[in-house]
Amino acid sequence: MQFEITKEYIEKIQQLITEGKNETLQHLLEEVHYADVAELITELETDEAIYLIKLLENDVSSDVIAELDEDDRENILKGLSSKEIAEELDELDTDDAADIIGELSEKQKEEVIAHLDDVEHAKEIVELLRYDEDTAGGLMAKELVKVNENWNVLTCVKEMRAQAEEVTRVHSIYVVDDNDILKGRLSLKDLLTTSTRSPITDVFIKNVDSVNVHEAADEVAKIMQKYDLEAIPVVDEIGRLVGRITIDDIVDVIKEEAEKDYQMAAGISKDVEADDTILELTKARLPWLVLALFGGFVSVSILGGFSEAMDNYPVLFFFTPLIAAMAGNVGVQSSAIIVQGLANDSLRGSLFKRLIKEVLQSLLNGFVLAALLMSAGMFFLGFQFKVGLTVAISLISVIIIASIIGTFVPIILDKRGIDPALATGPFITTSNDIFGILIYFLIAKLILGF
Template structure:
């Protein structure tokens, strides 16, 4: 049955905490999944949450801490001693332990590592702390299952039993030589089905996909998505197996990248959270707002050149917003599709020319429908046929031109090394406004003889 966190439930838990009834707390928490307890912690005061989690089984407490939002966890752990933190970190996978420790002050980080009972875990953590968080080395965990190429299946199974104790999920066995160099991968199914005397060298698959420690997180994400991998081995420049990256770590990268791209397309630079300071949020939003403002000023100045035309046919002014908004919407829609293909590499095999053909086909259908509706509307409200032709023709042209800029701009920006998600929106909006107004007034001069 799905658990619903209500105000009454939170108050019941708070009452148990106030009365310091650990047995009742453990009984009540036994009804919940770890994810439900995580949600409950967000509703408690820091001291209450600390008391609650310290009454639970250490393994359950570690699972809950690992699942907490990093920002919430940072604040939450301020109430914990280094000894308490180390007790839980002992049970973390090495990559999760590094994530948690990177959130702590240096003093706390050093104290926790020194207090770890599992010295191999401490060594793993120290190794991983050398890597930046946004590269493969910073994403990997040291815990994995590996087999020497010279073993037979029986030896392999015996060793796997020992190694698997420290590995939360076993997706495959990595085959190495005597120097620890990654040679290939071996599925658990092959091990189970093989004769116990069969040598590993005759079973493993040499076509293994791996990544070097220095590769960017985005590249790791792309590899795992492209080849549908549950785990990806990580090697150093010599090819020595150092660790693995699991799918749950990549999901975090994908989510962060998607959030970053969404903010970028909205003209927000940097990683901004809702609870950031006013100055941080202003600094992230203002640059591209200023770019958009300059574009608006240019568009206003451009329209002012045709002030005389508007005095002759005032009805033209009513359709200026439609011209601008249609061009902007079409451009953003088109660029969003292109940005998506750039981000997930789905359009690598499609040439720019083929992209343009496809976008123009879509633009033809959309443009004819939109311009047809506006043409009919003009006639319906009694505008002259010539004005109806000008507005509808301008809209059709704007849809085509906006599709062109929306297709080409992200591709060009990406190829010259500028983040297309950040720059496309303001650039496309300004360009389409100017182009749209130019087409509109140009057609008016041509067809209305202004």
């Protein structure tokens, strides 16, 4: 059932563009879903893409433009005049139109808005531009179906038919009073099964979840997931219905949150993709590497401080990468579990209980690993018992400390209102490298007394 964009297909399209065979192109793309056209567009050269966008009917090209990545869209919009952009936006729902306008320069923004044909639509888009994109207001669309609580079912159906023309998909019918205050919702099912003369007041569901227009986007996502909602009405400070958010927008929020956490854990500080430029990729990666480098300098100094151990116990220095790696891995594991727990609101119990749990768990992991280390060390690597014991005890201590740091840094960050995901990745590995090596040599000095 899925449309596959092959190399041959792309070449064919490119040839038709070169030859200017507009009718063949239009005919060929008529049956193709806008999401597939968007995918095709990203495979073309920018001038070819612009040619195609201009060729398509506005109701298709606008959806294609809305579907594109921000970077791809930017390239294409550069090839369109403000009037042409406005024509595309006239076809889009207010939320998509507002998102696209929000990406334009201040100057172009004004020009495009001035060119919008439908004044009502333009007013709604301008209203949406006022909200921060990470809030309910930034996610919502103005398109919705609403009825007055004083109507009867027949009036409702008539009004809904008119309103539904403007709305792509009817999720819910919202019920408001004369002041536009949200009162409840009407299910299509009830509407189908009720006598046309019943007053709406008898039919509608009075208890309806809603969010305030300033609610944070990730909070909206949590609410919609928890209560399994496919759409949620958005109200202003005094309870007036101002828009609605649908689940497909929330899917994007969830994906972005997850990608951001993942990138932070991997030490990438900006939202980048494999196909971004080398400079963009470097900007996202280099800061973390510089952090790791400075962390590395600290461990160089620590090791330098213990250089007297080299005379009698050179083998200690062979173990530093092992100790550092274990500290890093344990720390990342602990913090990842906490970061996910915080994201899902599933962290329960007191901090003290959590501390005990981490220590017990680390002891269990630590003893298993230390036993492995001792046996492997003595049988295969053949080093002294005393050195083996030193490394083993250090390993257990380092694992305990690393897991405590890994557990509590994200909790502390979260309490201070900082994204706990920041703690994972290079931050934890670097600090645990340093603590790990320091603890290791302190214990070695205590036991071996160099």
